[in-house]
Amino acid sequence: MIITLILLCLVGAIVLLDKQAIGEFGISQPIIASPLIGLIFGEFEVGLFLGTALQLVWIGALPLGAKEPTDNQSAGVVAISSFLLAKKLNISVEAEKLMFVGLLLGSIASLLGQFSSQLLKRINNHLFLKAAQDFEDHNIITNHLMGLLTFFLRNFILILFFQIIVIAFAPFIRLLPQFSISELIALPLGIGIAGIARLVIIPFRLALRELRYNKQIIFSILGMITGFILWIIIKL
Amino acid sequence: MTNWEAIKGLITLFFLQTSWSYAGKQTLGFLYAWISLTRTSAQEKRDLKNLVGKKTGFNTNPYCAGLLLGIALNNEANIAKEWFVTLQHILGGLGDEFFWRTLRPLLLALVTLFLILGYYQNKLNIYSIGIFKFAPLLFLIPYVIITQRVRLKGLIDGVRYGQKATVFLNELRKSLTVLYHILAYILGVLIVLLPPIASYSLSSPIATITSGLLFTFIVLLLFALIFGLLRSDRRASYLLIAGLLIFLIIKVIL
Numbered sequence: 001m002i003i004t005l006i007l008l009c010l011v012g013a014i015v016l017l018d019k020q021a022i023g024e025f026g027i028s029q030p031i032i033a034s035p036l037i038g039l040i041f042g043e044f045e046v047g048l049f050l051g052t053a054l055q056l057v058w059i060g061a062l063p064l065g066a067k068e069p070t071d072n073q074s075a076g077v078v079a080i081s082s083f084l085l086a087k088k089l090n091i092s093v094e095a096e097k098l099m100f101v102g103l104l105l106g107s108i109a110s111l112l113g114q115f116s117s118q119l120l121k122r123i124n125n126h127l128f129l130k131a132a133q134d135f136e137d138h139n140i141i142t143n144h145l146m147g148l149l150t151f152f153l154r155n156f157i158l159i160l161f162f163q164i165i166v167i168a169f170a171p172f173i174r175l176l177p178q179f180s181i182s183e184l185i186a187l188p189l190g191i192g193i194a195g196i197a198r199l200v201i202i203p204f205r206l207a208l209r210e211l212r213y214n215k216q217i218i219f220s221i222l223g224m225i226t227g228f229i230l231w232i233i234i235k236l
Numbered sequence: 237m238t239n240w241e242a243i244k245g246l247i248t249l250f251f252l253q254t255s256w257s258y259a260g261k262q263t264l265g266f267l268y269a270w271i272s273l274t275r276t277s278a279q280e281k282r283d284l285k286n287l288v289g290k291k292t293g294f295n296t297n298p299y300c301a302g303l304l305l306g307i308a309l310n311n312e313a314n315i316a317k318e319w320f321v322t323l324q325h326i327l328g329g330l331g332d333e334f335f336w337r338t339l340r341p342l343l344l345a346l347v348t349l350f351l352i353l354g355y356y357q358n359k360l361n362i363y364s365i366g367i368f369k370f371a372p373l374l375f376l377i378p379y380v381i382i383t384q385r386v387r388l389k390g391l392i393d394g395v396r397y398g399q400k401a402t403v404f405l406n407e408l409r410k411s412l413t414v415l416y417h418i419l420a421y422i423l424g425v426l427i428v429l430l431p432p433i434a435s436y437s438l439s440s441p442i443a444t445i446t447s448g449l450l451f452t453f454i455v456l457l458l459f460a461l462i463f464g465l466l467r468s469d470r471r472a473s474y475l476l477i478a479g480l481l482i483f484l485i486i487k488v489i490l
Contacts, residue, residue, distance in 0.1 A: 023250040024298055026340070026379045031348055031372045048369055049362040052355070055348045057476055059341050061469035064332045070469045100480070107476040114470070121258050128260030137271050144264040147255025177487040181360040187479040189352065191472055193430070196345045199337070216420035223424020231429060 004041075004088050005163050011037055012077040013155035019073045020117075021151040030076025030106075031055040037080045043087070046095065050079045050102050053185050056192020058110060060199045068121070071113025074155075078113075078162045079106030085163050089170040096179040101169075103184065105162050113158060120154045237309075237395045241273060245305065245391045246384065248272045252298050261295035263288055269305055287317055296324040297331025302387040303404055306394015315399070323402065330408050338415045340379065346422070347375040 015037060018028040026032060030051040038047020054076050061069035083102035090098065124147055131143040237245070252265035266288055287308065288294045296304060304324060307315065354368025386408075393401040 020256060021251075021254045024253070025383070026376055029344060029375070031344065031351070032376055035369075035372060045363045045365075045369070048351070048365075048372070049355070051372070052348055052351045055344055057472050058469055059345055061472070062332070062336045062341075064336060070473050075473075100484070104477065104480045107473055107480065110473045111470065121256060124255050124257030125259040127255050128257045128264055131264055131267075132260065135267070140264055140267045140271060144251070144255045144268040147264075148251075151254070176484070179487070181355075181362060183483070185352070185355070185360075187483065188476060191475050191479075192348070195472060196341075196426070199341050199345075216416060219417045219420040220424035220427075223421040223426075224428050225424075226421075227425040227428025230425070 001085075001088055005085060005160075005167075008037075008041070008081040008084060008163060009156050009159045011040060012081050012159040013152050016073055016077055016155040017148070017151060019071075021148055028073040028077070029055065030072060030079070033073065034076045034080040037077065037084075041084050043080070043084060046083055046099065047080045049181070049185075050083065050099060050106070051076050053103060053188045054079055054106055056195060057107070057188050059192060059195040068114055068118050070110045071117060072110055074113030074158055075106040075110040077155075078109035078159060079103060081159055082106070082162055082166050085166045086170060086173055089167065090173050093174045094178060096181065096184060097173055097176045099184055100176060100179050101166065101173055103188065105165065109158065109162055112161070116154050116158055120150060123150055237392060242388060242392055245269065245273050245302070246388050249298075249302055249305065249387050249391070252301050261293050262298070262301065263294045266294040266301065266305065266308075269301075270308060273305075273309060287315060287320055292317060292321055294324060296328040297335060299335055299383045299386045300327040300331040300390060300408075302392075303327065303390030303394045303401055306391040306396075307398055307401060309395050310398035319399075326405065330405060330412070334408055334412045334415065335383065338412065338419065339382065342415065342419060342422070343375045343379055347371050350374070 015033045016028050018025055027036070031048075032051070034051030034054070035044055035047040038044045038050075054072065058070050058072035058075070061072060063069050079102040082105045083098050086093075086098045086101050087095070127143040127146050127150070131139045133139070248269035251268065252262050255264045256262060294304075304320070304327065307323075308320075351365075351368055351371045354365045354371065355362065358365045358368075390401075390404060393404055
C-alpha cells in the first residue's frame with residue numbers, strides 16, 4: 001500500500017507540473033489527467049468518468065492575468081488518486097462508493113489547490129529576489145529551474161494530504177450508501193452546464209448591447225435552427 | 237534563426253512560468269529563455285536586463301511570449317521599454333481572452349458534453365463506452381497544435397521581423413472573432429437541446445405538453461439558481477461539496 005501511495009503521489013505530481021511549471025499543454029486538465037493516471041494504474045474507465053464529471057464544474061475558472069482560479073487540475077488528479085488508493089484498501093467495496101469519495105475529495109482539493117498555488121507563488125518570490133540581486137546568468141538559471149522543485153513538492157504534498165485522509169477514513173467507506181452513476185454525475189453536470197452558460201452568456205450579453213452590427217446573434221439563431229433539426233432527427 | 241535554434245527556443249518557452257512569483261511574474265522565465273538562446277556581450281545583457289529588469293518585470297500570456305522573445309532577440313538594444321511593456325499587456329489581454337476564456341473552455345466543454353452523450357448512449361455503463369473513450373484526444377491534439385504553433389510562429393516572426401512582427405496581433409484578434417461566432421452558434425444549439433437532453437438523461441421522457449413545459453420550467457429554474465450562485469469560481473467548489481454532502485445525507489436518511 002505504501003508503494004501505491006508513493007507512486008500515486010509521484011505520478012500525480014509529475015502530471016500536475018503541466019498546470020504551470022512546464023508547457024501548459026492541457027495534460028493536467030481533469031479530462032486528460034484522470035484517465036491518464038487511471039490508465040497507468042489499471043482503472044482507465046473510472047478515470048475517464050471522474051475526469052468527465054469534474055471537468056465542467058470549473059469551466060468558468062479562468063487564469064486571467066495574475067488571478068489564481070480554483071484548481072480544477074488538482075481536483076481531477078486527487079479524485080482519481082483517492083479512488084485508486086481507496087480501492088487498494090477496500091477491494092470488495094462497490095466502485096460507485098469509491099467514486100463518490102473521489103468526487104468529494106477532488107472538490108475539496110480544488111480549494112486547497114488554489115490556496116497552495118497562491119502560497120507557492122509567494123515562496124517563489126524568494127527565488128526571484130535572489131536572482132534579481134545581480135541577474136547573473138547562473139543565478140537566473142539556478143533560481144528559475146528551482147521553480148520546478150517547488151512546484152513538484154507543492155503537488156506531491158497536496159496529493160499526499162488527501163491520500164492520508166483516504167487511509168484515515170478507509171474503514172468507513174463501506175458504510176456509505178450505494179450510488180448510481182447517474183446520481184454521481186447529475187450534480188457536477190448541473191453545475192458544469194450552468195458554468196458553460198455563464199461563460200458563453202456573459203460575452204454574449206455584452207455583444208447584445210451592440211445589437212446594430214452584431215453577428216453573434218445570427219450565429220446563435222443558426223445554432224438554434226441546427227438544434228431543432230437535430231431534435232427532429234433524434235425524434236424520428 | 238536556424239531550425240535547431242527555433243526548436244531550442246520553443247523548448248525554453250515551455251519553462252516560461254516555472255518560477256512564476258508575485259514579485260517577478262515571468263521575468264526569470266523570459267531571461268532564462270533569452271540566456272539559453274544567445275551568446276551576447278555584457279553590454280547587450282545589461283540592455284536587456286534594463287528592458288526586463290527588477291522593476292519592470294515581464295508578464296504576458298504564456299503562449300504569446302514567443303513573439304516578445306523573438307523581438308528581444310532581434311534587436312534588444314533599441315526597443316523602448318514602454319513599448320515593450322505595452323506589448324506585453326496587449327498580448328496578455330488578447331492571449332488570455334483567446335486561450336483561457338474562449339479556446340480552452342470551448343474545446344473542453346464540447347469534448348466533455350460529447351463524452352457525456354457517449355455515457356448516456358451506453359446507458360451509463362462507464363466500462364463500455366466504445367469509441368467515445370478517445371474523446372479527450374479531441375481536446376488535447378488541437379489544443380497542443382494551436383498553442384505551440386502560436387508560440388513557435390511568434391518566436392520566428394519576432395526574430396525575423398523584429399518590431400514589425402506585431403501584425404501578429406491582428407491575426408490573433410481575427411481568430412478570436414471567429415471563436416466568438418462558434419461560441420454563439422453552439423449557444424444556440426445548446427439552448428434548444430438542453431431541455432430534451434435533460435429529460436432524456438433523467439430518464440423521464442416528456443409525455444404530454446404540460447409535463448414537458450413543467451419539466452423545462454424546472455430545468456431552467458434550477459439552471460438559473462446555479463447560474464446566479466456561480467458568481468465566483470470558488471462557489472462552484474462550495475456548491476459541489478455541499479451538494480455531495482447533502483446528497484449523501486439524503487441517501488442515508490431515505
